[in-house]
Amino acid sequence: MASSVPGPIALPESRFDQSTYWGRVRHCAQISDPSMLLTTEADLAKARSVVSDYRHGLLTSATPAFWKAKKQLDSTVHPDTGETVFLPFRMSCNVISNLLVTAGMLTPGLGTAGTLFWANQSLNVAVNSATANKSDPMSTRQLVTNYTVAVSASCGVAVGLNRLVPRLKNITPNTRLVLGRLVPFAAVVSAGIVNVFLMRGNEIRNGISVFEQNGDEVGKSRKAALLAVGETALSRIINATPVMVLPPLVLLRLQKSVLKGKPVFAQNMANLGLVGVTLFSVLPFALAVFPQKQSIDVSKLESELHGKKTHDGKKVSLVYFNRGI
Template structure:
């Protein structure tokens, strides 16, 4: 993000009002814009120079070029480290990276092997995205990463296989209801594992605290309470993000298979499923991402006592601090 570029003058968070849901939707549509995948290292270097000029007063006010530079950095660079996030794990690649595994998980009639494979693939992608974009106040060891990864995969596969075995045995429900419940099994598995994944991958943040900053971008200290907010909201966002993508296409596909796609080959049905998931993902992603702001503000009274009587570099009392929620 552009906030990784240092300077005495604070950056505007966005060209949109992030205190409103609609403003966050428009902001998230920008940082998830897939055209940002075309950003080169030369573009990033130029963007950093523009942002640095603003933060040091050389650039008097935001211009169209400034907003373009900020968009490139916000969609490509990690806010804590300033490092370029690996391409498949950037927010601008979110829909594309998830498209294949989502289609795989939502393919009707998967057997045990297919269910296990696609749940493993999805959790592998989730772990990579979590690791690449999480708050970097505390680094995770390789051992912790491997154990947390194994736990997330076990949770997703266990829920998926358990529900796949349970749904056919349910009594007193109509065949169509049973069909719909079967199609929603991947959603339940993804949500469960997503929550487990977030809390395991980011457990160090809750135990040790995350960095909180004043309005000038200077670190005030580390807060466990801020970490709990960050991780809790991220876990809830996993549910919100997965719901439309894992629920809407399967339900529409059930209807299409009784009408337009009835009797069509598996290849045609797979293409239809792919199209439904792609359209839904691109349409709803900004709405899901915008529920919680990534850069959160919190009053110091809600944090630890040692953070409540700090002053900034101008010797003014700090009443509000900011932290990176992660994604």
Template structure:
């Protein structure tokens, strides 16, 4: 993110009003814009230089070029480390990276082997995205990363296989209802494992706290309470994001298979399924990401007592601090 570029002057957060939900939707649509994947190394370097000039007072105008540079950094660079996020795990690649694994999980009649394969593939991608975009106050060790990955995969596969075994045995349920419930099994697996995944991958933040900053971007201290908010809200946003993507396409596909797609080959049905997932994902992602601000303020009296009474560089008592929620 642009905020990772050093300098004494604060950056405007966005060209949109992030105190409103729709302002955050427009902002999230920018950082998840897939065209940002075509950003070249030179464009990235030029963007960093322009933002650096602004933060150090060499440029004062907030121009369209400034907003473009900020968009490039916000969609490409990690806000804590300043490092470029690996391409498949950037938010601008979120829909495209998830498209294939989501389509795989939502394929009817997978069987045990297919269910295991796609659930493992999905959790592998989730772990990589969580790790790449998490608050970096406390990086995970390799051992912790492997343990958390194993927990997420076990949870996902356990729920999927368990429900696949239970649904066909339900009594007093019509065949049509059983079919619909079967199509929604991947949703239940993804949601439950997604929550476990986020908390497992970011457990060190809750144990040790995350960095909180004053309005000028100077670190005030660490807060476990802020970490709970950050991780909890991220887990909730994953559920909100997964719900339309994992529920709407399979239900529409069921309807289409009784009409337009009836008798059509597997290839056509797969293309329609991919199209439904892609369209739903592109529409849903900004709305889900915008539920909670990525950078948000919190009154200092709601945090640990040892943060109270601290002063900023001007000697004023800090009454509000800010933290990066992560994505």
């Protein structure tokens, strides 16, 4: 993000009002804009230069060039490290990366092997790791351990639910069919929650950095970390719900009407189209439920953070932290 560029002058958080949900939706639509995948290292170097000029007072107003530079950095660079996020794991690539996986999960009649292949949460593990708060990074050993547990949990949930539905009694065949189509939703949601908490467990155990208004670190807070990780897990549920529920139910209806008797290829293309439209439509709304940069009253955090003062001697009453995406 642009906030990774140092300077004495604070940056405007967004060109849209982040205190309103609609303002956050518009901001999230920008950072998840797939056209940002075309941003080159030369573009980023130029963007950093423009933002640096603003932060040092050489650029006195937020010009269109400034907003373009900020958008490029916000969608491509990690706010804590200043490093470029690997392309497949950026929010601007989220729809494209997840389209294939989601479509595969929603394919009717998946067997155990197919469920294991598509339910594998490797992509989400990578995204959660790449976009997490980096004030307390994991070691390679922790990353490998958490990855193994997260993938095992996601596959176990998916296979378990897939085997449970056919054994349910006292339900109609149509209800069993609908439940079978919704198994991927339950698997993705439950595994996604496990995934987020495992991959960001260090933050909860050790705390994340919280900052005063001018960007100076006040200390680390486990309570802020729990809030950040919990909200991220909830946003994953909000994002997955329409994507994993609407397409399979709409496809089920289409298979009884216009797609009845059509080749499997046509049905898969219809499925892919439904998933793609839903993904593109809901992502900004899901990301915007909780602000990425959040403030919290110091009184709600650990006692050791109470009474902290700024460099000019003022008592810190409000601190800020990066929730992660």
